[in-house]
Amino acid sequence: MASAPSKLYADDVNLVVVLLDTNPFFWSSSSLSFSQSLSHVLAFFNAILTLNQLNQVVVIATGYNSCDYIFDSASDLNRSYENGRMPVMSSSLLQKLEEFLIKDEQLSKEEPDGRIKSSLFSGSLSMALCHIQRVFRSGALHPHPRILCLQGSPDGPEQYVAIMNAIFSAQRSEVPIDSCYIGAQNSAFLQQASYITGGVHHKPQNLDGLFQYLMTIFATDLHSRSFIHLPKPVGVDFRASCFCHKNTIDMGYICCVCLSIFCKQHKKCSTCGGCAGQKKRGQMCDCRLEILHLSP
Amino acid sequence: MHLLNLILQTSSFGVFTSSRLFFPLRLPATFSFALQIFPSRSTISFSHYNIHKTMASGLVTKRAKYKTTIKDPGTPGHLRMTLEKILFMPHNPKSAGKLDVEFRYIKGQKHTKEGSNKPPWLNLTNNQNGSFIFEFENYSDLQDCRDFVGKVLAKSGEVSEKPTVAYPDEQLSAAEMELRIKLLQEDSELQKLHKQFVLSGVLTEAEFWATRKKLLDREASKKMKQRLGFKSAMVSDIKPSTDGRTNKVTFNLTPEIILQIFAEKPAVHRAFLSYVPNKMSERNFWTKYFRAEYLHSTKNSIAAAAEAAEDEELAVFLKQDDILASEARKKIRRVDPTLDMEADEGDDYTHLPDHGIFRDGNKEMTESQNELYKRTLSQDINRHAAVVLEGRAVDAEFEDTKAVAEALAQSKRESSNKGESDGDTSRERLDRLSRMTEIEDLQGSNNLPLAPLCIKDPRDYFDSQQANALRTSGDALGGTEQIKCSLSILEVYSSLRESISSIKAMGWKEPIVKPEAAHQVFDALTNSISNTKHNIGKNPQESVLDRLPRKTKEELLHIWTSILELLKHFWASYPITTSYLYAKVNRLKDAMSNIYPQLEEIKGSVPSEFRHQVSLLVRPMHQALDAAIQHYEASMQKRSTQSGEKPNGYV
Numbered sequence: 001m002a003s004a005p006s007k008l009y010a011d012d013v014n015l016v017v018v019l020l021d022t023n024p025f026f027w028s029s030s031s032l033s034f035s036q037s038l039s040h041v042l043a044f045f046n047a048i049l050t051l052n053q054l055n056q057v058v059v060i061a062t063g064y065n066s067c068d069y070i071f072d073s074a075s076d077l078n079r080s081y082e083n084g085r086m087p088v089m090s091s092s093l094l095q096k097l098e099e100f101l102i103k104d105e106q107l108s109k110e111e112p113d114g115r116i117k118s119s120l121f122s123g124s125l126s127m128a129l130c131h132i133q134r135v136f137r138s139g140a141l142h143p144h145p146r147i148l149c150l151q152g153s154p155d156g157p158e159q160y161v162a163i164m165n166a167i168f169s170a171q172r173s174e175v176p177i178d179s180c181y182i183g184a185q186n187s188a189f190l191q192q193a194s195y196i197t198g199g200v201h202h203k204p205q206n207l208d209g210l211f212q213y214l215m216t217i218f219a220t221d222l223h224s225r226s227f228i229h230l231p232k233p234v235g236v237d238f239r240a241s242c243f244c245h246k247n248t249i250d251m252g253y254i255c256c257v258c259l260s261i262f263c264k265q266h267k268k269c270s271t272c273g274g275c276a277g278q279k280k281r282g283q284m285c286d287c288r289l290e291i292l293h294l295s296p
Numbered sequence: 297m298h299l300l301n302l303i304l305q306t307s308s309f310g311v312f313t314s315s316r317l318f319f320p321l322r323l324p325a326t327f328s329f330a331l332q333i334f335p336s337r338s339t340i341s342f343s344h345y346n347i348h349k350t351m352a353s354g355l356v357t358k359r360a361k362y363k364t365t366i367k368d369p370g371t372p373g374h375l376r377m378t379l380e381k382i383l384f385m386p387h388n389p390k391s392a393g394k395l396d397v398e399f400r401y402i403k404g405q406k407h408t409k410e411g412s413n414k415p416p417w418l419n420l421t422n423n424q425n426g427s428f429i430f431e432f433e434n435y436s437d438l439q440d441c442r443d444f445v446g447k448v449l450a451k452s453g454e455v456s457e458k459p460t461v462a463y464p465d466e467q468l469s470a471a472e473m474e475l476r477i478k479l480l481q482e483d484s485e486l487q488k489l490h491k492q493f494v495l496s497g498v499l500t501e502a503e504f505w506a507t508r509k510k511l512l513d514r515e516a517s518k519k520m521k522q523r524l525g526f527k528s529a530m531v532s533d534i535k536p537s538t539d540g541r542t543n544k545v546t547f548n549l550t551p552e553i554i555l556q557i558f559a560e561k562p563a564v565h566r567a568f569l570s571y572v573p574n575k576m577s578e579r580n581f582w583t584k585y586f587r588a589e590y591l592h593s594t595k596n597s598i599a600a601a602a603e604a605a606e607d608e609e610l611a612v613f614l615k616q617d618d619i620l621a622s623e624a625r626k627k628i629r630r631v632d633p634t635l636d637m638e639a640d641e642g643d644d645y646t647h648l649p650d651h652g653i654f655r656d657g658n659k660e661m662t663e664s665q666n667e668l669y670k671r672t673l674s675q676d677i678n679r680h681a682a683v684v685l686e687g688r689a690v691d692a693e694f695e696d697t698k699a700v701a702e703a704l705a706q707s708k709r710e711s712s713n714k715g716e717s718d719g720d721t722s723r724e725r726l727d728r729l730s731r732m733t734e735i736e737d738l739q740g741s742n743n744l745p746l747a748p749l750c751i752k753d754p755r756d757y758f759d760s761q762q763a764n765a766l767r768t769s770g771d772a773l774g775g776t777e778q779i780k781c782s783l784s785i786l787e788v789y790s791s792l793r794e795s796i797s798s799i800k801a802m803g804w805k806e807p808i809v810k811p812e813a814a815h816q817v818f819d820a821l822t823n824s825i826s827n828t829k830h831n832i833g834k835n836p837q838e839s840v841l842d843r844l845p846r847k848t849k850e851e852l853l854h855i856w857t858s859i860l861e862l863l864k865h866f867w868a869s870y871p872i873t874t875s876y877l878y879a880k881v882n883r884l885k886d887a888m889s890n891i892y893p894q895l896e897e898i899k900g901s902v903p904s905e906f907r908h909q910v911s912l913l914v915r916p917m918h919q920a921l922d923a924a925i926q927h928y929e930a931s932m933q934k935r936s937t938q939s940g941e942k943p944n945g946y947v
Contacts, residue, residue: 024788027795035795039804086803098796105789209817211809216821229825251923 012221013143014048014055015135017128020070022061022101023119023153030152032182032207040211041150042090048219049073049089054143058131059093061100062124062151064117065107069127070096118156121149121189125166125177132175146176146199148218151190152183157248160189160241167193176200178218182207188237188248195236202231356444361431362386362395363417370431377444382420382428395428405445407438418442475515476505488854489861498887503865503880526556526684530676536586547586551700557585558704560683562619567612568701576609578697588613620679844910848902852913855894859917862888866924872931885928888921 020041027034045057059071071093125147132145147170170177176199179190186203194201204213220228242249242263253262356377361370362384373386382402384395397420404421408414416438420428432438480487486508493499505512536547558565564585572578588610591600604611783791842849866884869877895914902910 022792024785024792025783028783028788028791033795034792035799036805038795038799039808043804043808086800090804091800094796094800098793101789101793101796105785108785108789204817205820206813206817209809209813212814212817213821216818229829231821231825232828 011143012223013052014221015058015143015145016048016056017058017060017131017145017147018045019060019062019121019124019128019147019149019151021119021121021149021151021153022097022104023064023117024101025064025117026119026153026183030182032210037182037207037210038094040214042086042093043211044214044219045071045073045093046087046090047215051219051221056143058128060124060127060131061097062119062121062153063100063104064119065104065109066100067120067124067127068100068103069131070100117153118159119151119153120159121151121153121156122159122162122166125149125163125170125193129166129169129173129175132173136173144174144222146178146222149177149179149190149193151179151181151187154183154185155187155189157241161243163189163193167196171197176222180204180213180218182210186237188239191233191236192238195233200225200230201233356441358437358441359433360384360437360441363429363431366429368429370429375430375441377441377448379448384430397428399448402445405442407442418445420445471516472512475512479508479511479515485854485857489858492858493861493887498862498883499865499880507864525687526559528684530680545586547582549582549697551697554697555688555700555704556683558701559686560679561617562623563615563617564613565701565704566619567609568697569705571609572698584610585613844902844906848898848906848910851898852910855891855898856917859888859891859920862891863920863924866928870927870931881928885925888924891917891921 018041027037030037045059048057049055055073057071057073058069061068061070071089073089128147132147135142135145167177170193175197177193177197178199179187179194179201181187181190181201181203191201193199200217202213202217204210217230220230239248239250240252240261241247242252243260244262244264244266247263249261249263253265254260255262356375358375359372360375361372362375363370371386371388373384373388376383376385379399381396381398386394402420406419406421408417416432416435418430418432418438418441420430430441432441480490490504494501494504536545538545558568568581572581576584584607587603588600591603591614600614604614844852862884866881866888869881869884872878872881895917899907899910899914
């Protein structure tokens with residue numbers, strides 16, 4: 001899909017809502033340690049804020065059990081966390097992050113069974129969109145917002161529906177979703193999100209230079225994207241999850257009324273309760289859907 | 297006195313030039329009209345008319361001589377051509393020159409030119425390179441036959457495009473066939489697909505068109521043409537042609553004009569139905585009609601009254617049209633008071649001369665019998681305009697006046713039957729009145745039973761699936777090995793918090809990123825960006841396809857659409873329940889296997905700089921075909937094992 005039209009962005013002011021992945025299971029097994037990545041990321045935030053004095057950064061932590069706002073560069077509460085060794089904003093961010101992690105830990109219920117689970121990406125994406133809506137309605141002059149996802153956890157197929165809904169609403173509000181995936185495998189959701197909303201997706205090869213990746217690709221504001229070339233992915237993984245078991249599927253059955261995807265043929269669609277049209281009410285058509293890997 | 301008036305007014309009628317005025321005494325007597333009524337399809341040349349007639353009837357019969365070779369003197373006889381075959385019967389039943397050939401075998405025709413000295417010959421060649429030579433009596437006969445043969449050959453050329461296999465389970469109407477052919481002719485892509493699959497037997501006509509019902513419906517609805525309305529020019533303006541020498545005035549009446557006359561003047565229509573052919577011939581009828589028109593145009597009501605007194609049929613044309621008057625009254629009665637409260641009985645004036653307004657301002661009606669014969673221009677114009685706006689009641693083309701009159705009468709009868717009887721209309725009007733006069737605020741509230749709102753709770757959707765997902769989401773993505781994390785919750789969270797505190801304590805790492813790493817990253821990124829730019833093009837919107845040579849692009853797109861078509865039918869046939877589906881699936885699978893070599897060919901024909909992109913484009917096509925063929929083979933396997941298990945040969 002074409003990137004967001006540049007005529008909307010006459011100015012190079014950034015309003016970036018960053019979704020930072022704080023899934024402890026992922027970080028404890030990642031090649032890049034959390035503290036290292038934090039330093040890259042915090043420096044990146046500062047760099048954005050220095051690019052233009054009107055720039056704004058909002059950080060939402062994507063936790064394992066919950067999500068929360070950690071940082072808003074436009075708020076005045078940042079003064080209270082003074083720490084001589086680093087910029088004020090960073091220290092306040094770290095403070096809030098710590099508090100968030102404590103809360104998140106308390107919400108944990110069951111012991112993990114050895115596999116890395118996904119973080120609540122759908123929740124933080126929805127929170128980001130709500131914040132953006134609030135900005136839209138605030139009436140004040142604001143730069144056009146975009147969302148940046150720093151994810152490492154694998155995709156949770158059970159979140160497919162929620163994530164797709166969020167992606168479509170972002171598309172509708174013309175909010176590009178950029179994504180930087182630092183995990184091991186590929187994330188289909190992030191690729192689809194960036195493709196559909198006109199953002200840029202990248203999976204860094206060399207995690208030691210994460211800061212460089214962030215500065216080269218993700219610091220570009222929306223106006224400059226009309227003339228600055230960003231790396232294009234080779235293909236987009238469009239696989240969907242089935243609605244009954246939340247497995248990722250290539251071929252499935254689709255309800256002709258509500259377009260819900262199922263891996264087996266059902267008599268009745270569980271989402272909309274029926275199949276109107278030629279068949280009797282409540283029966284599903286024998287329509288089949290095959291989802292191909294498409295190149296842009 | 298009135299003769300003088302007549303003379304003076306003739307010049308305004310435009311029929312006679314001034315020289316005629318020297319024959320005043322003879323004027324009224326020598327008025328004669330010659331009428332010529334042409335058939336509706338009359339065009340320039342007579343032979344054309346003939347051909348239309350023959351094509352319509354599908355038959356041409358001519359006297360001719362049949363020669364087997366040029367030197368042969370020829371056997372005289374009759375040549376008879378129908379749409380199917382050529383038949384030659386010699387005059388002498390004993391001679392051997394009889395010929396009976398079907399048009400299917402005729403390949404072409406040659407003929408001798410009119411201007412040359414050669415006799416009129418027509419040479420029909422057949423498929424086996426034999427020829428039949430016919431000598432005609434004159435060139436116009438030759439022309440007719442030549443046109444006929446040409447038309448039949450053209451038609452048969454079209455016919456061969458239609459599918460030749462008869463489908464016993466499909467009863468197609470001719471209109472349906474026409475629609476399909478039209479669609480095929482308009483859309484070349486569709487035609488290519490059709491040719492590729494249907495004519496080679498992979499898909500049947502029915503299957504091909506089953507998925508395209510929407511296209512056909514759209515075509516069908518387009519076909520319902522708008523009806524041509526009447527011309528805006530007024531009929532009474534038809535200028536007759538004059539013949540100075542014989543004082544004859546000739547009016548040309550086509551059924552079109554007649555239809556318009558009948559539509560505008562219902563009294564004339566009624567008179568026609570009642571008088572012709574019982575009381576007078578059609579010619580007389582029109583003669584009287586045009587006489588009446590002439591009298592009207594002279595605006596001499598006294599003369600009109602005088603003539604009307606003599607001739608009662610003429611009087612019909614001269615009087616006011618009483619049908620119109622009664623129609624106007626009926627319309628007034630039908631006016632809906634909720635729409636137009638001011639309409640009342642005094643409003644039926646459209647049939648009165650001058651709309652009931654008297655020019656001199658005197659309000660009294662001068663009762664003179666001459667008033668009855670007056671007609672004003674405004675009446676005519678309004679009536680004509682009303683008829684044009686109403687539209688054409690009858691749509692077909694007619695050959696003669698009688699047919700027109702009857703068709704118009706029929707349509708009028710139908711429309712009056714459709715209109716309800718008086719009782720019904722008044723009841724309906726009362727209903728409507730009562731509904732419109734209700735004031736909503738003053739009504740009581742009607743509490744309709746409301747259906748309770750039922751929204752599925754989305755929480756079940758997301759939460760309950762979580763348990764399932766956690767159980768089953770193993771290698772959901774790509775099958776690469778999952779990184780295991782064997783620590784407990786406590787451990788991971790504490791390790792995270794440690795990292796945070798360590799940063800807080802020590803500040804950021806110095807330097808944040810090593811210069812070598814940054815340099816490497818930057819290099820890699822710029823390389824990849826410039827490579828893609830080189831490969832794909834500066835414009836990110838530009839697609840790979842546009843850079844390929846045009847022929848390759850079209851072939852690729854065509855193959856893709858044919859793959860889609862095949863796959864659509866393939867997947868729709870599963871699960872296989874009947875033997876028909878089984879055969880169909882086999883055919884489709886063969887067609888799909890044939891596509892692989894086509895793709896290879898395309899890949900080979902492309903210049904080397906595009907080869908990579910073409911292979912990228914071709915990959916999804918391969919994948920789709922592979923998936924389908926895999927499924928086919930798996931189901932074949934299942935079938936064979938199943939049938940193997942059934943011991944008694946039960947299939």
